[in-house]
Amino acid sequence: MAAKQKKSDKSKQDDQTPQQPREIPTPRLYQKYTEEILPALAEELGRTNALALPRLEKIVVNMGVGSAIGEKKHLEEAVDALKMLSGQKPVVALARKSIAGFRLREGMPIGCKVTLRHRRMYEFLDRLISVALPRVRDFRGLSPTAFDGRGNYSLGLTEQLVFPELNPDKYTRPQGMNITLVTSTDRDDEARELLRKFGLPMRAA
Numbered sequence: 001m002a003a004k005q006k007k008s009d010k011s012k013q014d015d016q017t018p019q020q021p022r023e024i025p026t027p028r029l030y031q032k033y034t035e036e037i038l039p040a041l042a043e044e045l046g047r048t049n050a051l052a053l054p055r056l057e058k059i060v061v062n063m064g065v066g067s068a069i070g071e072k073k074h075l076e077e078a079v080d081a082l083k084m085l086s087g088q089k090p091v092v093a094l095a096r097k098s099i100a101g102f103r104l105r106e107g108m109p110i111g112c113k114v115t116l117r118h119r120r121m122y123e124f125l126d127r128l129i130s131v132a133l134p135r136v137r138d139f140r141g142l143s144p145t146a147f148d149g150r151g152n153y154s155l156g157l158t159e160q161l162v163f164p165e166l167n168p169d170k171y172t173r174p175q176g177m178n179i180t181l182v183t184s185t186d187r188d189d190e191a192r193e194l195l196r197k198f199g200l201p202m203r204a205a
Contacts, residue, residue: 028122029125032198033055033198036197037197037198038050038053040197044193054151055184056184056194057183057184058115058182059117059121059124060114060179061085061086061116061124061178062093062177062179062180063090063113064110064178065078065110065112074173075110075111075112078111079092081166081171082113082177084166085124085163085165085166087120087123090113091112091114092112127163128179129198131163132163135162136162141201142155142200142202142203144203149188151184151185151186151188152180152183153181153191153192153195153200155181156178156179157178157179160175160176160177181195181200183195
């Protein structure tokens, strides 16, 4: 009886012992940025202050789903796919104005988007560069001029299935996306050099 009581007390102590938090590994691209890219940029730009060097601030992924006007299920599929790709819940985008020719009314849901920062941003960019873009058919590099004049770069993918985590048996309808990489610099040449050092495959200018 005493042995049974001791075993019961030990079990209670084990239940009350706080579990050690699991150590989350640092994203590979963030580690590359701090250890390799920052020192290289500092030398090239002649700046010693790390805060004055260009950095990636956020990634905005947007899916326009025009067919959702007639079939709401298409928007639900896009939201589900974007959630799986990004690891966070997308925001549904609403039409800003009515267009009679497209049967579009103001406030109608026609797309979805997510804004990625910090850890998820670096993890998504890593998968985009190392996995998704090499799977694009006849890929010959990204345009080096697709900047907005303020250091932000945009690219488009015509097919979401270049990301292997999406099951082609589930997502059978073609769906593209627009990806915007927002940097801290307002100079396109500095942003271009930053993204190239991350490994973004741009064509020669």
